[in-house]
Amino acid sequence: MNTKVVSRIVIAVIIYGIFAAAVMHFYKDTPVKMEWDEREGFNRQYIAKLKLDSANLDKIIMDIGSPDLTEAKKVKTGNYQVMFFRTQHKHSDGITTQDECTPLLFKDDILVGIGESAYLDYKQLKAIE
Helix, strand or coil: CCHHHHHHHHHHHHHHHHHHHHHHHHCCCCHHHCCHHHHHHHHHHHHHCCCCCCCEHHHHHHHHCCCCEEEEEEECCEEEEEEEEECCCCCCCCCCCHHHEEEEEEECCEEEEECHHHHHHHHHCCCCC
16 A cells, blocks of 8 residues: 555544544533433433532532422421432423422432432421411
8 A cells, every 4th residue: 555545544543533532522512402312311320420418409400400390498497499300201292290300309409319209208398388
């Protein structure tokens, strides 16, 4: 093979590598830009990495975006908020429902529970009237 052809192939591979690295470094894929099925997978992976009593509400919203559903109440021991993030597709009706989401329970903006048991705990709290 001609050395000119080989050198051009090597240069093309190097340029492609630089371009791919630049795209991966500078292009930040956000949940807002994702398709619904990609976002569900992203949410599942993100939620799986969360740690109770250390995750902050504002940081979570900044990382994965606004929740699909939310509820809140004030009780004697603090302010509680449960946020539902879509993690599994069940109905092709264009509406996100609680059974398609994973609930995250926050007390005074700190994560204190994840999943159905957290939502059940939230529902048992008595709101201040």
